[in-house]
Amino acid sequence: MAVNLLDFDLEGLAAFCAGLGEKRFRAVQLYRWIHQKGQADFEQMSDLAKSLRGKLAGLAGVSAPPLISEHISADGTVKWLFDVGDGNAVETVYIPEADRGTLCVSSQAGCAVGCRFCSTGHQGFSRNLRSSEIIGQLWFAEHRLRQTLKLPEGQRAIDNVVMMGMGEPLQNYDALLPALRTMLDDHAYGLSRRRVTVSTSGVLPMIDRLRVDCPVALAVSLHAGEDGLRDSLVPLNRKYPIAELMAACLRYLETAPRDFITLEYCMLDGVNDSPEQAAALVQLVRRHRLSCKFNLIPFNPFPASGLLRSPADRVQAFARVLQEAGIVTTVRKTRGDDIDAACGQLAGEVQDRTNARERLARQRVVIPIGSAAPAPAAGSLR
Numbered sequence: 001m002a003v004n005l006l007d008f009d010l011e012g013l014a015a016f017c018a019g020l021g022e023k024r025f026r027a028v029q030l031y032r033w034i035h036q037k038g039q040a041d042f043e044q045m046s047d048l049a050k051s052l053r054g055k056l057a058g059l060a061g062v063s064a065p066p067l068i069s070e071h072i073s074a075d076g077t078v079k080w081l082f083d084v085g086d087g088n089a090v091e092t093v094y095i096p097e098a099d100r101g102t103l104c105v106s107s108q109a110g111c112a113v114g115c116r117f118c119s120t121g122h123q124g125f126s127r128n129l130r131s132s133e134i135i136g137q138l139w140f141a142e143h144r145l146r147q148t149l150k151l152p153e154g155q156r157a158i159d160n161v162v163m164m165g166m167g168e169p170l171q172n173y174d175a176l177l178p179a180l181r182t183m184l185d186d187h188a189y190g191l192s193r194r195r196v197t198v199s200t201s202g203v204l205p206m207i208d209r210l211r212v213d214c215p216v217a218l219a220v221s222l223h224a225g226e227d228g229l230r231d232s233l234v235p236l237n238r239k240y241p242i243a244e245l246m247a248a249c250l251r252y253l254e255t256a257p258r259d260f261i262t263l264e265y266c267m268l269d270g271v272n273d274s275p276e277q278a279a280a281l282v283q284l285v286r287r288h289r290l291s292c293k294f295n296l297i298p299f300n301p302f303p304a305s306g307l308l309r310s311p312a313d314r315v316q317a318f319a320r321v322l323q324e325a326g327i328v329t330t331v332r333k334t335r336g337d338d339i340d341a342a343c344g345q346l347a348g349e350v351q352d353r354t355n356a357r358e359r360l361a362r363q364r365v366v367i368p369i370g371s372a373a374p375a376p377a378a379g380s381l382r
């Protein structure tokens with residue numbers, strides 16, 4: 001099988017070219033052709049030596065995952081479904097805004113974390129994506145959008161990438177890292193570290209590794225201010241509880257490109273949306289002296305979750321508690337929900353190797369809500 005050059009960051013590509021007897025500057029030329037110009041045909045790479053083009057034609061290629069479908073929302077959001085083999089497909093979402101274009105990228109076929117409110121987790125887990133399958137989503141989207149939007153040469157379509165698609169990025173660290181480095185490299189996409197965000201449910205050892213290897217913006221899926229509730233919503237909390245997570249966030253800020261961590265909080269009706277729970281969050285971040293911003297996310301319901309979206313007035317009341325405490329707080333605008341491209345809706349097609357569907361059918365979990373009445377038992381947790 002031909003080597004897929006999308007698997008390499010620049011250092012990896014330089015090592016590959018060195019193995020062919022080529023100097024580093026040839027790798028830089030090749031890297032620019034692939035990522036800046038979106039070229040996959042070596043014969044079109046006019047400033048590469050003919051001898052190198054001949055070598056590459058025999059043993060390498062440039063290949064993003066094949067496109068299965070494209071759906072465009074009424075609000076301009078675009079969702080692509082990509083075939084990653086063996087019956088698996090992953091979703092990628094482009095969100096156009098007035099001041100930027102954001103691409104939401106998947107890192108796994110499915111997800112093994114099993115967060116209660118996320119439809120991807122309810123699909124189970126098949127496998128990690130390769131680096132080529134991660135960066136291939138950006139490679140495809142950037143160059144397709146340049147054509148469809150008829151952008152002038154050199155103008156980017158995408159200047160913001162969030163690793164918030166299918167999967168837990170930090171459970172696929174070895175493939176994630178080269179993809180992140182390619183996103184940041186000036187010979188490729190040249191994205192700012194502040195404009196590349198890794199979202200994690202809290203894989204603490206990998207948060208510490210990312211802090212050293214490639215510090216980009218960090219978003220943490222929090223969703224609760226105390227361990228009992230978060231254990232039910234985010235099962236990974238049982239291994240890495242909130243206090244340890246806060247400590248990891250503080251360490252990350254030592255090298256982070258931003259001076260705050262984004263804390264994501266999905267608003268679930270009657271589960272985690274009371275003013276008292278907002279006040280507990282204030283005490284949590286004050287106790288740990290964490291510089292943070294809260295991003296409140298309206299829940300996008302799906303039947304298997306057994307959960308409902310918090311009413312808008314309750315979301316606003318929750319936000320006011322945080323804001324009055326001096327914490328920057330935003331409420332995420334739902335985009336692309338008419339094509340199932342909104343937060344928590346990405347499911348793709350997953351050949352589950354974890355029996356998630358069976359577990360969901362067998363288990364009935366009641367979420368603890370302190371003194372409040374318990375939520376209706378539904379869905380499943382790992």
